[in-house]
Amino acid sequence: MNNNITLKKQTKTILSIAAIAAILVLVYLTDDMGGNPMLITVIEKGAVYALVAASMNLLNGFTGLFSLGQAGFMLIGAYSYAIFTIPKNSHAAVYQYFDGGAIQWSIVEILESKMGIFGHYLGMLIPMIFAGLFVALIAYLIGIPVLRLKSDYLAIATLGFAEILRAFFQWNTLGPITNASNVLRKYTVYNNAVFPVIIAGLCIAFIVLLINSTYGRAFRAIRDDEIAAEAMGVNLFKHKELAFVISSFFAGIGGALLAMFQTTINATPFATTMTYEILLMVVIGGIGSITGSVIAAFLFTACSEWWLRGLDSGTWLGITSPLFRAGFRKVVFAVIIMLIVLFAAQGIMGTKEFSWDGFINWFRNLPANLKAWPEKHKAKSEAKKNEKAAVKAAKIKAKEDKKNSEAKRASGEKLFTPLETFDHVVVFDKEGK
């Protein structure tokens, strides 16, 4: 039964453009009309996390470098963005403990005064790209010693680095720039959820295109077998460094977007917990699937920010229980994650990616699959039943055998008869060769 259809390339392009346009218009209108604030939070934060999860997947899932420095890079990105976009008049208030800080201008204001509204957005984009580039530079420098390490060692080194960064940004001497351990606020933020969706979408598109290029293949070759990749002329260090720098660039952009989403930032929440949250999204979505990372990022955000919120505040899905108090959400969340890891270790998407063909065929085959499901389920449960019955029978037989042999022994009978001699022996090894 193969009634799968393949779409023409042109149709796919039209479908993609239509889908993207529809999503953007919907997001814009939802926010503009003052839709459900929870939904808007999920869209914004989900977009940011989708980008960061995709960037982490590029490194962990596609290049096989198990790095845990993502939160550290986001931290640098967030600060780099915020520092340059605080309006001039707000400096005194924000940097109140540091005499108004060292920087007394805002890129957004400078460009806005010259180019109007266009300058306003350009003024937001420039520090954001700068944030990405600055993070990329730091990643390049860190990569030189760190990327010579393998697996767990790389993870520990990057994790440690991220922790050091956090302390560094809270250092009092840097106060005039980073405001030390005080929050940075009043910097320019976006005014519609469509902004982070567009930026994250463009960045994720770049990552996907990169993965499907010859460089992406080289990255995956390194993941699958370093020694073979090297023997095929892939310069390990160069390509690892490339993946690390690009992934960090997008983590930096993600950090800048997160700063805008939160409207205030402080180094404290950029801890290992944040890296683990992102890692969770990557694992739940499927290591080696960007689509999976994006879906998981939105699901994760929706669960933690919206759907499971009631578990913390007393009433969830109309059920009121004394169990539902602060922190219970995390318990349920942990259980969900355990279930996913136990029963779907590959994650939501495994290593598969979204395609229009797959999408449409999934819906086309859905009725047939649903129809076949009860029978499949029946066959499965029957097989299980049979297995159980067989085990039971075997147990009974073993018991009887034991009884018999004991009886035989008691009557003094010989238990074993000598083996017959074979004149030909065939030995199979494990592979059945």
Added chain:
Amino acid sequence: MADREVVLKLSDVTMQFGGVVAVDNLNLEVHKNEIVGLIGPNGAGKTTAFNVITGVYEPTNGNVEINGDVVIENYPQGKMTDTYKGRNQGVYTEVKTMLPDAVTKLGVARTFQNIRLFKGMTVLENVLVAMHMNQKQSIFGAAFRSPLARKEEAAMREEALELLKKVDLYENKDDLSTSLPYGKQRHLEIARALATHPTILLLDEPAAGMNPQESDDLMKFIGRIRDEFDLSILMIEHHMQVIMGICEHIYVLNYGGQIADGTPEEIQANPAVIEAYLGGDE
């Protein structure tokens, strides 16, 4: 044979790990278009010699010449000056190292004893990876699909498919590399090595685990690619039938040391070789 140019030359190559001399003063020459065999009992140091040639290990002493240029050279230094057990200490004075990918760029491709295909990738992608090093596109060009990147990608695919046709893997091009049967995985490893445009091919036990019929086919296959791709081949093999059938020159190792070299007939008659393989009469 003597008038053909030497494409690969090992001079006094010694590889010592701690106190163990894995390869002891190996001198070896591969001439253009020649098929040379490297044989010896298990643990004789054959694969270690391959790893020295391909830059995986730095030799302790000696040098490797590829196409007439010394590309790898080393001499015992530091702690090794006192613990060195090999010969010719002091003959070599330079240190030249090369990473495996640089050696591959010089035209030396290899296969592995225990097949090392890229597991998560299709047959076609496995071959495409090997062509990556010759691409001129930048990473941004590649991601943004610049005209150069499109052109290169198309050319690369065409060449890879052509290559797969030549090694009878065209029908399997979209299969996952690990789903191939064992013999075809060996073919794919060779195809992948060929995709790097080598002039010298190092085969590490290509016939391992093959039955006589399959190894017979492999022999013909190796001869065919040698002619078709204008290759010089150095191969490690345990199947004597294969080695004696296609090699023009054979080197025999035992316990790291070189015990004999010559034509198949000479090797078969060499008492030292017979002793190494069958044990001497004491």
